[in-house]
Amino acid sequence: MRIRFIYNEKSGRARASDKLNRIVRYLLEDGHEVSFRLTHGAKDATRYAAEAEEDGIDRLVVVGGDGTVNEAVGGLVEVGSSIPMFIIPEGTTNDFATYMGFKKSDWEIFSAIVGDKIEVVDVGKCRDRYFINVGAVGLFTSVAHNTPKSLKAAVGRTAYILKGVSEFATEGMRAMNLSVKSEEFTEDLRAYLFLITNSQSVGGFSKMAPLASVKDGLLDCIIIRDMPISELLTVLMRILDGEHINHPSVVYFKTKKLELSCDEEVELDIDGEYFGDLPATFEVVPQALNLLVGD
Numbered sequence: 001m002r003i004r005f006i007y008n009e010k011s012g013r014a015r016a017s018d019k020l021n022r023i024v025r026y027l028l029e030d031g032h033e034v035s036f037r038l039t040h041g042a043k044d045a046t047r048y049a050a051e052a053e054e055d056g057i058d059r060l061v062v063v064g065g066d067g068t069v070n071e072a073v074g075g076l077v078e079v080g081s082s083i084p085m086f087i088i089p090e091g092t093t094n095d096f097a098t099y100m101g102f103k104k105s106d107w108e109i110f111s112a113i114v115g116d117k118i119e120v121v122d123v124g125k126c127r128d129r130y131f132i133n134v135g136a137v138g139l140f141t142s143v144a145h146n147t148p149k150s151l152k153a154a155v156g157r158t159a160y161i162l163k164g165v166s167e168f169a170t171e172g173m174r175a176m177n178l179s180v181k182s183e184e185f186t187e188d189l190r191a192y193l194f195l196i197t198n199s200q201s202v203g204g205f206s207k208m209a210p211l212a213s214v215k216d217g218l219l220d221c222i223i224i225r226d227m228p229i230s231e232l233l234t235v236l237m238r239i240l241d242g243e244h245i246n247h248p249s250v251v252y253f254k255t256k257k258l259e260l261s262c263d264e265e266v267e268l269d270i271d272g273e274y275f276g277d278l279p280a281t282f283e284v285v286p287q288a289l290n291l292l293v294g295d
Helices: 016-029 044-054 066-078 095-100 106-114 149-155 158-171 229-241
Strands: 002-007 033-038 059-064 085-089 118-126 129-131 134-138 176-182 187-197 219-225 250-255 257-262 267-270 273-277 280-292
Touching: 002 016, 002 044, 016 033, 016 085, 016 106, 033 044, 044 059, 044 066, 059 066, 059 106, 066 085, 066 095, 066 129, 066 280, 085 095, 085 106, 134 176, 176 219, 187 257, 219 280
Parallel strands: 002 033, 002 059, 059 085, 085 280
Antiparallel strands: 118 129, 118 280, 134 187, 134 267, 176 187, 176 257, 187 219, 219 250, 257 280, 267 273
């Protein structure tokens, strides 16, 4: 088989080299053709993924964090590619890869890449951009793209917590006036946070959207309404076990499409990257991506 790696050398703590060397050795010894594309800037992974379709690649392996995975997914979906993709997570949070169970041993990764166990999954779309895991506005959603890369590399996921605490201390909490329109839920409300998710794991919290599935043809939406800070802290603590969705000030619903706007400038985050401001329309693209999952 012709196997191509898209590799972001700057993701996470840059410990992927030795792992990749072993995996590539397994692939070469098994008689496969291996090629690499290294990312250096924005949209490189998107271009390389689309290029893989033109080059007749049989398997695509993406090595990087959520942002790199997001770009590669966009490239495949944009050209309607059916190339099966595998993810080797090397970012800070790796939400989607964690949810899908991609943290495997070297041999398990090799076996999954050359294997035939594939899951067809949904992706989301916001304006003209596809996303694999989450769109978000509000509380701490600017933390991911405002956290210095040097801090991410040094302390990993803790970097987001440190940056979030700093943001909270200096700017405080402020609710947004949101307008939500969907078939399942339509309301003008004040909220601290709005998440549109594809998988269950967001921001390192494995049960942020505990009812989500990447194969149900729906996006899961979570709204944390305006409430006293003391009550908000209780809700945030419940996120650890997924019980936050049962709080009366939390809205949880599934939808195929929704429109979201605000009466002020609010940053929009797509898979951990800044993507302009509201308003925006979100929709699901069902069964859009083939993922190699192994055993």
